[in-house]
Amino acid sequence: MPKAKRPKIAVWKFASCDGCQLSLLDCEDELLAVAGAVDIAYFLEASRAVVKGPYDISLVEGSITTPHDAERIQEVRRVSTFLITIGACATAGGIQALRNFKDVKEFISIVYAKPEYISTLDKSTPIADHVKVDFELRGCPVNKYQLIEVINAFLNRRKPNVPTYSVCVECKRRGTPCVMVARGTPCLGPVTQAGCGAICPAYHRGCYGCFGPKETPNTVSLSAWWRKLGVNDHDLVRAFRGFNAYAEPFRKESERYEQR
Amino acid sequence: MSDEQFIIEGTDFQKLLDALRQQGYTTVGPTVRDGAIVYDEIASVKDLPIGWTDEQDGGRYRLQKRNDQALFGYVVGPHSWKKFLHPPVLSLWKARKNGKSFEILPNRNDSPRYAFIGVRSCELHAIFIQDRVFTNGKFIDPHYQARRQKVFIVAVNCVQAGGTCFCVSMKTGPKATLGFDLALTEIIDGQKHYFVVEVGTEKGAEIIQRVPAKPAQPNDIQIAEERIARAAQQMGRHLDTTDIKNLLYRNLEHPRWDEVATRCLNCANCTMVCPTCFCTTVEDVTDLTGTEAERVRKWDSCFTMDFSYIHGGSVRASAKSRYRQWLTHKLASWIDQFGTSGCVGCGRCITWCPVAIDITEEVRAIRESEQVSKKGE
Structure with a gap:
């Protein structure tokens, strides 16, 4: 492909841990192919060299937590043809969305010596609450193969193969016996979107819900079963308040048990 | 086929596996992994779930120790034989861009020659049902067919039923009556541990000749029938299929x-x-440069x-x-x-x-x- 025609790609960071953009650097074998196929024009984690916009694809990591970022995301949207959000922070508000269930001003007064220097929003919110998003890639962190698949799909103008069904489908395809059935281990897999490759159950752990709610999740039924497995209301609230705490189905379920 | 049945001693079971492997079969069967009895490649009798059973109910499965050394003293686990005949993920074809056209690259799905060890009667019926889906009528699934034609089936009759079993309601068990090369009934009686073996095909008869086996006595066959009949009385579930x-x-x-x-x-x-x-989806994937494509089939x-x-x-x-x-x-x-x-x-x-x-x-x-x-x- 002639160099001039390579699509320009930018990687942006908002409130996040950088883990998702590191997934791109973590692509190792595929990284050279990615670098060959696209012009990495703005990726501060990887290079200080910056090519000016506009960009064909913007990968956005992180959630919106400050008034400054709420403005910055508008600028990112303006200079991007396709805007793809990557990771639980960008798609659901991330672990920092736990603030959404409390009074953030109280935290500030406890944590910071000079609270008046802190300019922050009441809530941590996903990018799609602020601008139009062309594709949301879930995960905490995102799965690097899914990340390549999404970039690949946009480059080749096809639909990304990113299924929205449960983690259970991945467990069964790889032959992992269900940890909930065979061990009585509470697992969020039946309400969580596939994509990680069902890692935790393969190591005899229940799913933590890193990829957020699946399509049409029945959290009410799953919680009722967890109660039968001996999980108390408090722990149920905590289970749904992970990296995707503010994704609506998980939020509603945790609030239902918090209010009991 | 003669109606003759044989006895294989429990201590000679390894020789049955050896005979199959010497004939070029990949032996797959039950083994304990991740808190369940799953199907995987087995080379040795030690890979089998010796002395284990499964306790089952709705949404609940637990392995339990038996008080004997049965090789097949469980019912069925989370896996079924379809994972071998109808793999969960299968590459169907690849293609490469060739100027303005493209070429299809040859498919290298070398399917192994499996010997299934420990197929239950309900599972034999399930294989027959999938045969009708994949190999009957106008559209044959070549991937399924290639695997299926080569399979050697060692069935094991159920001498106990599980908490969620209802093969009697569906008329699919507990005794294997069709489609096996060999069918075993495992008998443990005090210190005695042996298998009553029924031969279903010529292939089965050939294998039996390579294993120490003696003719079964009417008494052995009767004991086997009684044990199977007892399993039929233990069904944990019942389904009325009338109309x-x-x-x-x-x-x-x-x-x-x-x-x-x-x-x-x-x-x-x-x-x-x-x-x-049997349902599947296909995913079409491309490489980053758009020069190669692949179609993958998934459950x-x-x-x-x-x-x-x-x-x-x-x-x-x-x-x-x-x-x-x-x-x-x-x-x-x-x-x-x-x-x-x-x-x-x-x-x-x-x-x-x-x-x-x-x-x-x-x-x-x-x-x-x-x-x-x-x-x-």
């Missing part, structure tokens, strides 16, 4: 579908563990939204419609489509449903509601 097709067709708007939908996670586990569910499920997606949305958007589709296909429209029920009564969908939804209970609820309303008339 089941019309029963379900009559009740497509039954309120029970709404009720089960409140419990159903639409997680797809039941379809994944079902030994007859899919009628419980996903994408499964019934057509332009504008999913036909079966509600959990109710998806559960109803699965159950009525399995037990009713399957009969119209393939001439048999799609259910073999193995109980996997009951055991491995994370919230214990029970297909026999759902049918019973619908049937009983009709009986109640008839009485009320």
